[in-house]
Amino acid sequence: MAKLFRAVIMGPPGSGKGTISERIAQSFGLARLSSGDFVRENIAANTDAGVLAKTYIERGLLVPDHVMTRLLLPRLEEMTRHSWLMDGFPRTLAQAKALNSTCDLDLVISLNIPYETLKERLSDRWIHPASGRVYNMGFNPPHVQGRDDISGEPLIQHDDDKPEALVARLRHYKDVAKPIIDLYKSKGILHTFSGTETDRIWPYINSLLSTKIPSTSQTDTQRIPMP
Ligand SMILES: Nc1nc2c(ncn2[C@@H]2O[C@H](COP(=O)(O)OP(=O)(O)O)[C@@H](O)[C@H]2O)c(=O)[nH]1
């Protein structure tokens, strides 16, 4: 079987994980998995885990590890024949250890973006919930205000991008991410990118991935919807 490629993209809320994942999925044909989208789909579908998750997300808190791993690991087990890029998971050391026992990661991208930049971006973030496409009124506005470019459907803002939840989320990220970053550093798979503009970081990520991704993995260009 062709060699598969498994990567994780980490970074605080607003650091550009979604934006960069989309570019990676398009350029390299990896299936893009977004844990945030998956949680929101569970909330929309009113699953037990979704109802529980909502009470945390509304307050800008992380969903407990056992809920996240129960939601995501079965999904990854269905992906044994795909190369993928995971956005937003693991968020804690416990999640990283659970992921470790399911698969061997090839690469971890960590985005290091200044706090003020994150705050600015998130207050201006608009999403097309069905596809996960993300817009910013300054950086990449939709062609028609308030509407998704492809489907024409309305854009929304996440509840947890509101200022009250935002400050808690950004503070929390630093504390929980450090041990995960240390773990991946010790495995020799961590690559950190710093800056204030996605367009300046992207060429470095692009060239790194060009050297790492076997061309046989670059076959599947769709964004795999989570069930
Ligand atoms: N001004 C500006 N906005 C950006 C840049 N890169 C991404 N964004 C926007 O910032 C917001 C957060 O990006 P997103 O990819 O959703 O970050 P995530 O929370 O890490 O997944 C979105 O509204 C993006 O459109 C950038 O370089 N400059």
Ligand SMILES: Nc1ccn([C@@H]2O[C@H](COP(=O)(O)OP(=O)(O)O)[C@@H](O)[C@H]2O)c(=O)n1
């Ligand atoms: N592994 C994860 C992923 C998401 N979440 C929750 O889901 C919310 C939205 O996730 P997201 O990945 O879309 O967040 P952003 O970093 O893109 O803003 C997070 O702020 C957390 O409350 C979590 O608790 N644990």
